Amino acid sequence: MSDLTIPSDGSEMSDLTLRESDVYAETPELHERIDRIGFWLVGGATVMFFFSFVFAYFYLRSLDSNGLWRPAGVDPPTAYGILIAAALALSALAFLYAARVARQRGRGWGLPSGVALLLGLFACVAQAVEYAHIPFGPQSGGYASVFFGWTVFYVVIALISLYRVEVAFAAALRARGEEDGAVPEGLTPAAVYWAFVAGLGVLSWIILYLV
């Protein structure tokens, strides 16, 4: 690049002064901060997305149009709900542990990341299997609509979120054998976000199965 073209003597800028700072390099801390704030904002967007389903749940429930909010027999299998919520919670804990280990030791995050990935995928598959065994269909009233809409899009968002879990796991595999494998950037914010998404999954279970 050419030399700085901004006049450092301020000849064209009486009020705004530019001067050379020591460093213009981007630090890992900056990247970590970008990831952290980015994940919080995406978390906010995710909350607003599911807020729509929460709103739909309570709005339709309170209206109970034609008495078809939740006809008799529209009950999802509780065992599946518990299984999915537990798998999500354990997956989040495993990934948080992976991030902690990586931060403290600079390695050893591979196994817990892999466990987190498997548990997360298991939760998604279990949700799909539940659809095959559920005693009602999408057309079975207001609750059924909310149940299918909410859970389907939860699985979609969970799979997208698991991308970062997979990235951490793949980075660990690639770093095998290295004395000090490079910890992937943004691992801690990614773990916090996955815990957040898993938390939403547990909240979904509470509302859809228990309330």
Added chain:
Amino acid sequence: MTGTVSARPLWRRLIGFNLLWGIVLGIVGFYFGWWLGHQIHAESLSFFESTNQNDVALMLGYVFALVGFLVGLGFLNYPLSRMRGHRATQAEKEEGGVGRYFTLCTDHKVVGIQYLVGIGFFFFIGGMNAMLIRAELLRPSPQLFGAGNYLTLVGLHGTMMMGIMTSGILGPFANYFLPLMIGARRMAFPRVESLTFWLLMAAGAILMTTLLFGGFPTGWTGYAPLNDEANYGFDSYIFFFALVGLSMTLLGVNMIVTTITMRAPGLTWGRLPIFCWGAISTALLMVLAAPVLIAALLMVAFDRGVQTSFFLSSAGGSPYLFQNLFWFFGHPEVYLLALPGFGIVLELLPVFARKPLWGYRIAVAGIVGVALLSFFVWQHHLFVSGLNSSLRPFYMFSTEAISVPTGLIFLCGMGTLWRAKIRYRVPMLFCLAWFFNFFIGGASGVFLSDVPSDVATHGSFFVMAHFHYTIMGGLVFAFFAAIYYWVPKMFGIALNERLGKIHFWTMFISFNSTFAPLFALGLMGMPRRVVTYPSNLQPLNDWVSVSAFVLGASMLLFLANVVYSLVIVRKPAPANPWDSHSLEWQTPTPVPLENFDRQPVIDSDPYDYGVPPVPVPLPPPAEAPAPG
């Protein structure tokens, strides 16, 4: 991040990840999804047998078309690389030349120009729809399209404008200039930045395909239960707005993170250019409001595709659910369109008034106040829908309260202009017109926030006049102010001043001549979205139509100016033609790939025009040498 100019021949450059392959794979993806949808239709979802359309096939077609489009552009390369354990990188390997405008590019300046051209294209289409609407309304009875096609035309115009133009200022100008104004080298998420643009282009193309599937009868609001019952064409609307919502959300996240994390040293929040405040306030609305729209549209897609009943009261749902969710997004959407305009106008006023921005902190409070209040007003759109009447006073007062922070912004603008030596250049003319237009739009909005007068004017041309004054009078005038102001930086060439002034006056007069009479038409009972009207309203309608055609012609004047200045004359602009103090004008033109060779350090306020420079203390006198 170093740029290299490719020396490969054209045919070789066409092979790879670019728009051409995006389109090819998009078409292939569409037909694959269409085929897949029909397989599902035939084998699993038997309840489709009673209908004559397969929405699942069309939806899957759009989904796979989008996937193919993004694969062709190269958006999957980086995620797949990360999934194979490779390290994170901040930018793609950029190529120089025109080719980078047709692919995934991580240079925010390229993305800004991509947005400018792409949005301009869809703005032109939306504008042409408006011309056709006004042509139809030259006569009181249907003459060109008929009622159904007219409704589709109105819906296309409204949806295109409300969807695409949401990014009308943030897309081109914030993407290009926000990093420059805060002294950053890039956006926080450069690939996401590019993705937001291509999602928007895919959305626009999908909306256009509605014409192949019979259009949609709902207008831009897509109300239930019509949205559940509409034919194929409504699926285009769903995917259009869902993609626009996704693009907005990602754009908002990127803007906020960039502003928070990448400001130059010394650029405190109190020194942040007011345009950046407008951009991040808009971004916050995008992040929090657009996901609600996406969710609402996905519910519609489920109702249509898998027979849920979110919005069917006969099956346990409620159409009011859609109205609430839509307007929870829809009213902030209005401010998504207006807030960037506030930012642009307040950014430009000090430059042309040669005075500091009066009440900087008040202006910031006004912008943030409008953004926050906009979440508490949405039910004023439902005053006549039969909602619980005890809710009306709250939403009436909250809507009226929003005029307070808006008034603060006006106050700051007027304070800046007070006793100023104004330079009446083209960008400034558009800014001044913005105040005039937005005042009329805002004042008429007070009538619509008031329950009794809203009941009388709801669904009439009065409402249409109001929101065109706020959105076109606000956003589009600010958009053109920004174009005239920043084109010399973006292209190194200024637009012709004389042609610009002709464009301005033609547009300003014809705009007011078009939309002011609509207030009268509305008060005389002319409803929106209806192709027929009483014959006594024809003279006024004809006046409006002719004015609208002149307004359309004023856009051609602008295009002529662009061609004349940027293609024919190509006279280089001065480095800082407006004598602006803002940081973006302190870099060379064209702006280097990484914006600044060295990191700028900010130690003054952004709008200190006319303020005498702080005297630099002289160094202490050197000691006199000892005699002898």
